[in-house]
Amino acid sequence: MAQHHCSSPSSSLAMISEDEELILDGSESGWVEALTHCDHLSSLSPDLIHIPTPDTPCNRCEHPDENWLCLCCKDVLCSRFVNKHMLDHYQNEHHNLALSYSDLSVWCFSCNAYLDAQVIQPLRPAYETAYILKFGSPPPSGTIEHAQNVDKEANTSSGI
Numbered sequence: 263m264a265q266h267h268c269s270s271p272s273s274s275l276a277m278i279s280e281d282e283e284l285i286l287d288g289s290e291s292g293w294v295e296a297l298t299h300c301d302h303l304s305s306l307s308p309d310l311i312h313i314p315t316p317d318t319p320c321n322r323c324e325h326p327d328e329n330w331l332c333l334c335c336k337d338v339l340c341s342r343f344v345n346k347h348m349l350d351h352y353q354n355e356h357h358n359l360a361l362s363y364s365d366l367s368v369w370c371f372s373c374n375a376y377l378d379a380q381v382i383q384p385l386r387p388a389y390e391t392a393y394i395l396k397f398g399s400p401p402p403s404g405t406i407e408h409a410q411n412v413d414k415e416a417n418t419s420s421g422i
């Protein structure tokens with residue numbers, strides 16, 4: 263007695279959708295907000311006014327453009343989309359702050375996030391110097407206003 267089962271399963275295999283937007287790393291909401299605070303600025307180079315030009319090739323593989331500047335030792339290294347030399351540098355040296363010569367964004371490897379170089383004061387010299395090197399003029403917004411008060415704290419030893 264063979265019971266004839268008549269329900270034909272309508273196979274809907276077309277439901278598989280490759281979400282190719284996942285390739286865009288780290289942009290789940292379309293806009294990655296840059297941090298305005300970072301705890302790793304102590305490793306910044308003390309002199310970020312004198313930095314290599316944006317067309318400096320990667321110091322290891324000679325990749326010609328869109329490299330990163332290490333803001334700790336001013337090494338110029340290629341991105342993770344090329345030969346990952348900046349990423350290697352972070353993993354080997356623990357230099358966690360880098361500026362992109364591609365779009366002048368600043369990345370903190372320890373925060374795993376972009377930093378707002380116009381808000382975070384210690385990053386501004388590097389950002390604005392890189393901007394001038396890249397475009398030939400200072401950035402239109404967030405221009406440097408020469409600080410009236412000198413940063414150095416007068417280290418007078420008033421013997422208390």
Ligand SMILES: [Zn+2]
Binds near residue numbers: 300370373
């Ligand atoms: Zn950080």
Ligand SMILES: [Zn+2]
Binds near residue numbers: 321
């Ligand atoms: Zn490289």
Ligand SMILES: [Zn+2]
Binds near residue numbers: 333335336337
């Ligand atoms: Zn470095």
